[in-house]
Amino acid sequence: MSFITELAKNAKAAAKILAxxxxxxxxxxxxxxAQALRDNCDxxxxxxxxxxxxxxQNQLSAAMVDRLTLNKAxxxxxxxxxxxxxxxxDPVGEIRQFGTRPNGIEIRKMRIPLGVVCMIYEARPNVTADAGALCFKSGNGVVLRGGKEALHSSLAIAEVLHTVLRAHQLPEALITVVPDPDRGLLMELMQQKDYIDLVIPRGGEGLIKFVTENSTIPVIQHFKGxxxxxxDKxxxxxxxxxLLLNGKTQRTxxxxxxxxxxxxxAIAAxxxxxxxxxxxxxxxxxxxCEHAAPYFSNATVLGAEEFGEEYLSLEIAIRVVDDFTMALAHIDRFGSHHTEVICTQNxxxxxxxxxxxxxxVVMVNASSRFSDGGELGLGAEIGIATTKLHAYGPMGLESLTAEKYLVNGSGQVRQ
Known part of the structure; x- marks a missing residue:
């Protein structure tokens, strides 16, 4: 049995205990x-x-370094x-009444863990703690495969969490960090459909595309924002x-x-x-666009099909639209199904x-920066689903569960 298969198998066994x-x-x-993270901050x-x-040394982009950087705050x-x-x-075990059939069979639905979730991410060491905690509360094991950029940080956070698991006589495999960022191991990890139930990639568009095209396990896509x-007028x-300044410049x-x-x-001038x-x-x-450019010094003029870039920096695309309908059409063409905001008093x-x-996430008169699991009351998020499988938007506890039917009878047989 290979190292990756054993790792995934152990996570599956541990998840059955946690459930x-x-x-x-x-x-x-x-x-x-939570306390151990604070105690081991240094x-x-x-x-x-x-x-x-x-x-x-590797001259990573400012956006990547920002995601990678940790501090006490x-x-x-x-x-x-x-x-x-x-x-x-806790969503696990929650019962939803589904009704009683004419023959007397009682039908309910129970919320259950997914099983084992695999997170594949780049320079985001906080994902190790966020995903570990969310999966733990929702009864799931988690396998975390971070990028080489954040490997030291991810392993340090995981060791803090493992110390707590050991103290409570729980298997460390509940929160597993793959210690080697080798791309070959990633390919093998995405084939572990016997042990892993869902893959959630977080990172650049290239990573999302690579995982989606190569995984034999269902993938929740967290595409670009x-x-x-x-x-509005x-x-x-x-x-x-x-809203513009907060959304663009508070954290790029x-x-x-x-x-x-x-x-x-009507209000452009x-x-x-x-x-x-x-x-x-x-x-x-x-x-x-050509209508907005004259209001700015040194603006780069964009053609009608040149919008839709994810800059992740102090850079923005601005377009004057004829009306509400044109705004909707622009967002439909260039948006990424992440977060869209309107400012209007109508x-x-x-x-x-x-x-x-x-x-x-669709907002009225609120900053796009609130499109975040913590800000929306989820505590944290394991990702923002931009594809409509069982979840759409920031994924919290409930998004990490499914429902199974509970059917109770008194001897009924189908005629």
Missing amino acids: LLPTPEKNAVLQAM AILAANALDLAQAS RIDAMAAGIETIISLP VCHLYV DADLAVALN GVCNALEGLLVHQ DFLPQVSAALKEKGVKINA QATAELFQRSIDAS
Whole structure:
């Protein structure tokens, strides 16, 4: 048996133990994990420093380095995310009444763990703690295959979590980090359909495509985040400017950052000069359609089919649209089903936008940066599903479970 097959098999066996663990015991383990992350902050940061030094040598992009970087605040946020997960209802074992048939058979549905989840990710060491905690609470084993960029950090976080599992007489295989980033092992991991139930890749478009094309296990896709803000003709322009600045400049290297701004032509002459001054102050590079470009100095003019880029930096695409319908068409053509925002004071327009837009999160007068499991009350997220399998949007506890039918009779036979 190969190393990867044994690893996956052990995770499957461990998950069967976890599936029967009562909620109070799971919460006690999670509380110990949160505290252990805080207590071992220095050791985690020391491991992260090794990854950052390697990132510098390899000249990784600023966006990648931002995702890779840990500090005390981010480790505290990981621990706080686990504590939020503790406070959430445990979906495992939840019963939903489905009714009684005319023949007296009673039908219910019970929420159950998926089994073993495989996370494949790049320079995101926080995924190790987030995914570990979410899978633990939802009764799933998890196999974590991080990129080489974050390997030291991921292994350090995993060791902290393993210390807690050992103290509670639980198998370490519940949270497994593949210690070797070799691409051949990744290929083998994606073939373990006898032991792994779901693969969730998080990272660049190339990684998502590679996993989707090569996995024999079902894949939840977390594609790129080409998120737009549409400023409607009935928008409060001060609110719109704040949404733009927060969405684009607060943190650029994340999938819920804004990459596109759409402005209704009726308010373009009033709004775009404000946008120009504000984004110039923040050092944002402007790519714009021919109607928006004159409001900016040194804007790169984009053709009609040149939108849809995920910049992950201080760069944005701006387009003036004729009307609401043109805004919808642009988002339909260039959006990535992640997060879309409208700024408007017209309630009917807001509701039509939310009904019409095909994205996993559709917002009215709120920053795209809230499209995040923690911000939406999930504690943390294991990914943002941009494909409609059983989940769409930030995936929390319930998204890591399925339902099975429970059928109770009193001797009925089918005629």
